[in-house]
Amino acid sequence: MAYDNHSTKRRKFKHLSEVERGIIQKLLELGYGIREIARELGRSASTISREVKRGTTTQMKTDLSTFEKYFAQTGQAVYEKNRAKCGRKSKLLGVENFLKFAEEKILKDKWSPDAVVGYCRQELGFSKDEMVCTKTLYNWIEGGLLRVKNIDLPVKVRLKPRKIKYRVAKIKSRGKSIEERPEVANNREEFGHWEIDTLVGKRSSDNVLVTLTERKTRFGMIFVIPGRESSYVKDLFIKLQKILGDKFNKVFKSVTSDNGSEFSELGKVLNELGSEGYYTHPYSAYERGTNERMNGLIRRFLPKGKEIREISKEAIKRIQEWYNRLPRRIFNYKSSIERFLVEMKEICEIGVIEKFLVEV
Incomplete structure (x- = not known):
């Protein structure tokens, strides 16, 4: 039994699936309009409109005339290409001078990663685009992206909370x-x-x-x-x-x-x-x-x-x-x-x- 008056809300901002794109293609072939398809899928009309525009390609007939048609596979391919470009990009290739300086100071002068980051920011005037933060530098060392290894870091442990033990003094203070x-x-x-x-x-x-x-x-x-x-x-x-x-x-x-x-x-x-x-x-x-x-x-x-x-x-x-x-x-x-x-x-x-x- 279907319940039309249910209180469950569809999750917002969910991307269209490959199945939904197939349904869009079939409904368009049957002559459905944008708003009708949106109602069928429980989506916003603007979402369907953007998807149709994204997946529509120009096709050629045998008489060399052209027509435009939406293809689910095309829409899915464009979607996956756009998603691959999303997210923050790694700065690894753009901070080479900083990495060379960090490797030298950590390996030769025994500096900590945080000392390197702070010195580059305060004393050498590196901009944010020319360097990375302390956490990222540690992550790159952990990931093997630098010549520096964990064993090269003087302190790479999590210290346990110190328990204070009170003992009776054996030596009387001299002052x-x-x-x-x-x-x-x-x-x-x-x-x-x-x-x-x-x-x-x-x-x-x-x-x-x-x-x-x-x-x-x-x-x-x-x-x-x-x-x-x-x-x-x-x-x-x-x-x-x-x-x-x-x-x-x-x-x-x-x-x-x-x-x-x-x-x-x-x-x-x-x-x-x-x-x-x-x-x-x-x-x-x-x-x-x-x-x-x-x-x-x-x-x-x-x-x-x-x-x-x-x-x-x-x-x-x-x-x-x-x-x-x-x-x-x-x-x-x-x-x-x-x-x-x-x-x-x-x-x-x-x-x-x-x-x-x-x-x-």
Whole structure:
């Protein structure tokens, strides 16, 4: 039984099917008009009119006279041709210069895809038509359209949410707690607040890397010390104070460390130099997140187990320079060294800044 007064509505904007085109051809041959065919198919008259125009071709009779007739196959062929042209076209062939730059920076300079995209947009002035966004670049790498592979990307994982575990401290803090650190340091409003840590190569090795990271600018420094004794860390800050002179406590307003034995005298040394030292809670590396991020980047070049004494000063310097010149999204793809120099010029003279950068 058919129900003429049903409430079910035909789906709008549905394209004509091949079967419907066949019906249109047959009804036209029977002499139906456009509006009659539209009623039969439950379609708009304008839809039928456009389809008839699309599928109508000129035919020739045996007497060489011509006539026009609608063919369902012609309408279907024209429809499929038009559909093939629909949709957004790939920009792959139009961004060759961008892709060459991206491959070089990712493979040779170890940049992330996002750093490449941001740097090209902000510093090199690439237009939207000359480049692609970060998501597209990742998709093309995933699809094998570049020389860059997933294994070439330093970080290609989804980090699981970190679960904070509260443990009872085994080591009593040697100075002020991070809870006493001023808010201008916590929210990175003020320049001059640093985080510090040590990196070990082979456990049997005597040499140790000390990394210092400024919280506001993310500028980082890498030093090599003979061992993990607190005296070596003390000597390091005395050396920095000699370079900066009376500007030391403006460049190093505070330094935050963990409770490692090498930092046992850090708070006392900094107080003597006019600065402050703060200690994180035990087992809370995330409280020095800026410095931990720097350490992670350094580990790309200096993996665990690498003998630090075998690494030249030039290589250490090159790694430090790479880190500080890396474009950063948080700075609108400016580098840390650019932000650091702006802050330093408000505190020190050019000669002192140059000496500081050469010495470190």
